[in-house]
Amino acid sequence: MFQPDTATAARQPTRWQDYVVAQDWAHFTAQEHDVWDLLFARQVPYLGTRIVAPFLAGIPLLGLDGPGIPELGALNARLTPLSGWTLVPVAGIVPDAAFFAILAERMFPIGNFIRGADSLDYLEEPDCFHDIFGHVPMLSSPAIGRLMQAIGKLGVKAIAAGHGDTIARLYWYSVEFGLAREGGEVKILGAGLASSFGEAHVAIEADLPRPRFTLTDAARTPYRNDIFQPLYFVSDSLEGVAAELEALDLAGLKALAAPL
Numbered sequence: 001m002f003q004p005d006t007a008t009a010a011r012q013p014t015r016w017q018d019y020v021v022a023q024d025w026a027h028f029t030a031q032e033h034d035v036w037d038l039l040f041a042r043q044v045p046y047l048g049t050r051i052v053a054p055f056l057a058g059i060p061l062l063g064l065d066g067p068g069i070p071e072l073g074a075l076n077a078r079l080t081p082l083s084g085w086t087l088v089p090v091a092g093i094v095p096d097a098a099f100f101a102i103l104a105e106r107m108f109p110i111g112n113f114i115r116g117a118d119s120l121d122y123l124e125e126p127d128c129f130h131d132i133f134g135h136v137p138m139l140s141s142p143a144i145g146r147l148m149q150a151i152g153k154l155g156v157k158a159i160a161a162g163h164g165d166t167i168a169r170l171y172w173y174s175v176e177f178g179l180a181r182e183g184g185e186v187k188i189l190g191a192g193l194a195s196s197f198g199e200a201h202v203a204i205e206a207d208l209p210r211p212r213f214t215l216t217d218a219a220r221t222p223y224r225n226d227i228f229q230p231l232y233f234v235s236d237s238l239e240g241v242a243a244e245l246e247a248l249d250l251a252g253l254k255a256l257a258a259p260l
């Protein structure tokens with residue numbers, strides 16, 4: 001998932017198992033594996049050290065530096081012993097309720113398709129490069145693993161209580177488009193930035209507001225998913241934002257929601 005889709009969630013089945021499909025790794029063509037290799041080869045040096053250290057450590061730990069689109073069974077064989085997370089293939093965007101329910105199970109959905117060679121920088125919906133390259137290295141970090149599961153559990157309750165937008169914003173400004181301080185420097189935290197060839201540098205270097213991440217401010221700041229972000233919240237640390245979100249309960253989330 002690139003962004004929670006609250007508008008359609010009510011019309012969709014919410015049983016998360018209904019969204020799990022086969023990766024069918026054998027269906028990927030040589031050209032599609034080449035797209036992965038091209039995206040990977042340009043993104044790693046492009047990110048350089050602009051990204052938090054657990055991301056960079058996770059790539060070789062998980063064998064993501066090998067050629068071609070990763071096969072999820074092999075990737076899980078490395079990831080699950082490290083962190084307890086399991087990747088599950090899906091066919092496209094998973095509605096919020098099911099998405100958060102999957103995270104609550106310590107599972108992460110991975111699109112079973114990749115963008116075309118003619119649209120390397122354009123995504124209508126998250127593909128396996130976004131989902132794997134952007135998210136999976138972070139799942140080898142225990143702190144991010146805890147954050148993701150906590151958001152999943154709280155997200156299920158939040159949607160049921162009518163606060164889906166609030167949890168979606170917290171997810172957006174941390175897991176997808178968040179920055180975090182590390183060693184005195186501002187680094188990329190979010191998968192939406194990690195996997196973007198255009199926005200990763202903008203997020204760090206452009207003359208844009210970078211307010212300190214607080215639960216209240218993030219929860220009350222709407223976002224758009226069809227433009228480069230006009231601001232980026234900066235968490236004090238990866239461990240700090242993870243602990244803050246882990247400690248949040250439904251009552252706390254309701255208190256964060258902006259007054260009408």
Ligand SMILES: [Fe+2]
Pocket residue numbers: 001002003126130131134135176191192
């Ligand atoms: Fe994502």
